Amino acid sequence: MTIDCTFFGARVLGPEGWSDPPLSISDGLVQASSGGRIVDLTGYLVLPGVVDAHGDGFERHMAPRRGALREADHGMTACAAELAANGITTAVLAQFFSWEGGMRGPEFAEHVFGVVSKVRPTVAVDLQLQLRLETHLLDEFPRAEAAVDRFGIRYVVFNDHLPHQRLSEGRKPPRLTGQALKSGRSPEAHLALMQDLHARSAEVPAALDDLAGRLAAKGVVMGSHDDSTPDDRAIWAKRGAQVSEFPETLEAATAARADGAHIVLGAPNVVRGASHAGNIAAAELVRAGLCDALASDYHYPSPIRAAFRLEELGLCDLATAWRMVSRGPARLLGLTDRGDLTPGQRADLIVLDPETRRVMATLAAGKVAYLASPAAERFFAN
Template sequence: MIALCFENARVLRPGGWDAAPLAIAGGKIVDELGVRRVDLTGYDILPGIVDAHGDGFERHMAPRRGALRERASGVAACAAELAANGITTAMLAQFWSWEGGMRGPEFAEEVFASVAEVAPTVPIDLRLQLRLETHFLDSFDAAEAAMARWGIGYVVFNDHLPHVRLAEGRKPPRLTGQALKSGRSPEAHLALMQALHARSDEVPEALDALCARLAARGVRMGSHDDRNADTRALWRGRGAHVSEFPETLEAARAAREGGDSVVLGAPNVVRGASHAGNIAASELIAAGLCDALASDYHYPAPARAAWRCVELGLLDEVAAWRLVSEGPARLLGLEDRGRLEPGLRADLVVMERETRRIVMTMAGGEMAWLSGGIAERLI
């Protein structure tokens, strides 16, 4: 493995910026050694980004819906994109849903198999999150079996049924487009949603039982789009201690008060608002109600969002970068990364100080991305 000592850069350590050398060897950060030294004057070194939730891999695996699927090569291309954006650990969030298409079990199995094939061959640490639809009752057993088969240790629960419309007997918006994505006719898709909605009374008991089994296996659990304190309390009672993208201040505050972790969308910060009309992530960050910023659907977003927090005066540079490194690492239980300290994984990002452009990414001490003039300093 690479053994180097970087000198004359600013290094973002847990206590803040300093100019002390940073040495790596054996895939870890080490105390300074007598290894080859590289001058990184003008550059900053930061902990590698830990992405707690992202589905940007879909465009690589299915670049044209229904026409082309690129499985293993798509995952490899995704790993390259992750590295170029400073992400050294990526939680690939894959649906297991009645919605079908790229959200259905068949596509999910393709994703799991492809990640299992590619992950050992790339420096980026690729991990899997299963996003399970709460009303997909008849597929709970299959989802649980898939998690065991592929070693998936993180599940987040979603509910994308338009319950209000269905209860009123009205057609949901965008029905035709969603049906086409699923490979069904609009009539069949609507009938399926109505049937799932009709079984809503069965869902709480089924979820209680499933969550109890998953908790006994040590599976990490979370909920998605919490709307209020009652919803968060319900999921906490089932052992789901991660609140992804809470929609309101009430829900986020309830998560914090209950000792749960809050994940917000980095694109929301960059854009300045929720595309769905929910509370802006910047408001929750300003209130101290964020533990991690995730890529959601755009891998360049975490790094950009961290700096946007600084530009908006929400956080200083140390606290802002912690939301994309140490924060997500902790909520995922990954204590060996997220900080630049001796003994931890050599996951790091090098940026041009003036432009904040990522020019080098190392994951586990291996070179994952290298660009521009910094290559000349290494050669």
């Protein structure tokens, strides 16, 4: 059930900045005129809901231990609750489709896609899917494309996690045994698979060109991942990848901006102050104007925390930072119906305590996805 009400007393973040007019919602949309119940939100902030363009924090909900998959639909419901508690109203669940196997393999990916399709109509948060395709998984390209069609996936990102340098030198990759155990293979079989995939590298460019062309024709948004050089980015731009996820260097990010790509950075990187992998700090790219979206990556609380952190660092004001977790990611996903609190937009919004920075309420398309005390008392007051 959607809420029909008018909020007053709060500071509201609109497209032009902060103001304090009443904000009305009904029929799941922001309305131009007041109506419905009156809800006093004095002392709180009202902001557009967070649009998370890339998050894989759901994995522990799907399988808290390796092989523990029986409660996956309940796990996804719990994940939706966690998303809402962190102000995320649209969540892109980034699922590997990889030779790495286990929870990154095609079988598990199809399982996740099926569970999300089942749970999506039952929760308020808009759950969307990203298929993260390993570039060298050539024989499974048809299967991946079939999953895109079957599950209505509108976002595909290309990864290459093969340790090419080690393989070309005939050396064993680091952490081989642990990765093999996660995949369900012996270390010998896992290494043999990587060697075989590496040996087919010459076939990869043409196969990717063909697949990218077909995905583009379907209207699928495509992205590159971990670009490290301008040449890397140029290759993907030529294939029609409109998104550059987590570029590793200033040069790669600059190239992405030059070719018109949307740039996604990790919100945890901003919160931590550095990349856990030793790449360029996200804050430095924000400072250079090379960020369109801050994504949760592996930690759902981080988008909101990162927005405030950017203000604290003096890199931008909160209104500008918030666009990187709301309007910016919505636009790169092609979602023009959300990301702003303007009449006609989806009523995706959060109520925030400015002192604690705690999410007090989350509404997605006008439906209550999360509600905490003491704000709950305001909603139910006579």
